Amino acid sequence: MAMLGKRRPSRAASGKSGLTRKPAAKPASAAEHSGTLVIERLAHDGRGVSHDAAGKTVFIDRALPGERAEVAVHINRKRFDEAHVKTLLHRSEQRVEPPCGYFGQCGGCQLQHMNIEAQRAHKLEVLRELFARQGIHLDTIGLLAGSTEHYRRRARLGVKVDGQGSVLLGFRAAHSHRLVDIEQCHVLVTPLQKLLPFLREFITTLEAPKLVGHIELLATDSESMLLVRQLKEHAGDARRWQTFAEQQSISLGAWAGRETTELNWYSAVPALQETLCIEGQAPLVLTFAPGDFLQVNAEVNQLMVARVVEWLSPEPDQHILDLFAGMGNFSLPLAGKGAKVHAVEGSSTMVSRIKTNAARNQVEVNAQQADLSDSDTVKALLKAQTPFDALVLDPPRNGAEIVCQALGRYPVPRLAYVSCDPATLARDAAHLVNAGYRIKQVAVADMFLHTAHMETLMLFEYEG
Numbered sequence: 301m302a303m304l305g306k307r308r309p310s311r312a313a314s315g316k317s318g319l320t321r322k323p324a325a326k327p328a329s330a331a332e333h334s335g336t337l338v339i340e341r342l343a344h345d346g347r348g349v350s351h352d353a354a355g356k357t358v359f360i361d362r363a364l365p366g367e368r369a370e371v372a373v374h375i376n377r378k379r380f381d382e383a384h385v386k387t388l389l390h391r392s393e394q395r396v397e398p399p400c401g402y403f404g405q406c407g408g409c410q411l412q413h414m415n416i417e418a419q420r421a422h423k424l425e426v427l428r429e430l431f432a433r434q435g436i437h438l439d440t441i442g443l444l445a446g447s448t449e450h451y452r453r454r455a456r457l458g459v460k461v462d463g464q465g466s467v468l469l470g471f472r473a474a475h476s477h478r479l480v481d482i483e484q485c486h487v488l489v490t491p492l493q494k495l496l497p498f499l500r501e502f503i504t505t506l507e508a509p510k511l512v513g514h515i516e517l518l519a520t521d522s523e524s525m526l527l528v529r530q531l532k533e534h535a536g537d538a539r540r541w542q543t544f545a546e547q548q549s550i551s552l553g554a555w556a557g558r559e560t561t562e563l564n565w566y567s568a569v570p571a572l573q574e575t576l577c578i579e580g581q582a583p584l585v586l587t588f589a590p591g592d593f594l595q596v597n598a599e600v601n602q603l604m605v606a607r608v609v610e611w612l613s614p615e616p617d618q619h620i621l622d623l624f625a626g627m628g629n630f631s632l633p634l635a636g637k638g639a640k641v642h643a644v645e646g647s648s649t650m651v652s653r654i655k656t657n658a659a660r661n662q663v664e665v666n667a668q669q670a671d672l673s674d675s676d677t678v679k680a681l682l683k684a685q686t687p688f689d690a691l692v693l694d695p696p697r698n699g700a701e702i703v704c705q706a707l708g709r710y711p712v713p714r715l716a717y718v719s720c721d722p723a724t725l726a727r728d729a730a731h732l733v734n735a736g737y738r739i740k741q742v743a744v745a746d747m748f749l750h751t752a753h754m755e756t757l758m759l760f761e762y763e764g
């Protein structure tokens with residue numbers, strides 16, 4: 301395994317493509333053998349799919365449909381093999397030089413070897429396929445297109461001291477706990493990207509880098525913030541961190557201990573804010589704290605919120621239920637249109653955030669803490685005395701199955717579902733369709749470009 305143990309990606313230094321790079325780690329049982337294959341299609345995670353002479357499925361890292369390649373199998377499994385490209389014999393027109401030198405090593409991005417159009421088309425295809433498995437055909441799928449680079453405003457970076465005593469800062473390699481040492485990142489927003497090389501250099505000057513668990517970076521329009529998980533306090537390094545933060549003009553906070561959730565601020569506590577500009581209403585300023593859920597891509601979030609408001613086009617005094625409401629990302633803009641919004645959120649901290657945000661922006665939102673995985677709670681919410689005119693659903697990755705099952709019995713005329721997991725979305729959509737809802741609009745948003753993750757928006761209407 302040529303790359304094992306190397307601290308830097310070869311391409312950054314040599315200009316080579318990340319295509320033939322082998323996976324980070326190989327299980328002891330793996331037997332490597334080679335063969336020539338034609339790639340048939342892409343799997344959901346972006347790997348190429350082919351079949352060997354015996355008909356066994358082979359997943360090939362960073363191989364594209366239509367390509368012919370000599371591949372080496374690095375993991376044998378009972379039902380499929382996992383392989384990487386040794387030599388590319390025929391190249392797809394969709395293939396591009398990955399913009400990041402760490403692509404193929406770092407597990408953060410999976411699709412940088414495809415042009416942007418192909419990445420978007422792949423996500424649409426994943427969605428269509430998952431829905432087809434549920435017996436649902438999707439017609440036109442819209443696109444909310446955002447910036448193609450430097451969009452990610454939040455990241456968690458691992459810190460490790462390797463066997464040779466070198467300090468590593470970066471993301472995990474794909475399917476591995478191995479840390480890939482990076483000093484640049486193609487998807488991080490520019491202020492965080494610019495900070496990375498300094499941060500990397502700085503960490504090597506710490507007296508006890510082993511005591512750093514991980515680092516979180518966050519940037520808003522007005523400031524950048526660095527949070528350190530300090531496994532054990534170290535007075536000398538705390539002072540070093542402070543000096544570094546001052547030099548870089550960033551806010552600094554630290555958690556002392558492995559489990560602590562309370563931050564010690566080593567700078568003025570930053571006022572973290574998100575400004576949402578929705579047509580026809582004054583800008584809304586939402587405040588939040590580190591650790592709160594925050595959509596990672598500010599530009600695409602703005603587009604997404606605007607699209608949901610447009611789809612639901614609330615009339616003044618209509619009643620809207622916003623489930624999994626976070627800090628009020630959808631609740632406030634809907635309330636800004638004059639709707640009476642009832643926001644439900646599992647975290648009581650976020651409920652108080654919604655209340656504060658609504659009051660500061662002078663919009664009316666009634667916020668409540670509730671566990672939306674509990675079916676009695678969900679039913680009680682849906683059979684409210686005043687029926688809801690519309691509903692927003694923006695659950696975490698595991699979806700909102702309990703809610704969608706209950707929506708058959710307690711129908712709501714219009715429903716906007718925002719999802720970060722197309723598989724649970726397809727499952728939940730099947731419940732809705734079986735209960736009499738029709739899909740009126742579908743859009744995929746560029747929330748996580750260059751990665752295999754995707755964000756989808758759907759508008760359903762109840763037709764009975």
Ligand SMILES: C[S@@+](CC[C@H](N)C(=O)[O-])C[C@H]1O[C@@H](n2cnc3c(N)ncnc32)[C@H](O)[C@@H]1O
Pocket residue numbers: 593594595623624625626627628629630644645646647650670671672673694695696
């Ligand atoms: C994907 S986030 C969406 C937040 C918000 N709608 C936004 O756009 O920023 C999902 C939210 O669901 C909340 N959540 C997770 N599990 C929950 C549950 N069982 N009941 C209620 N809320 C839950 C999380 O706290 C988080 O704020």
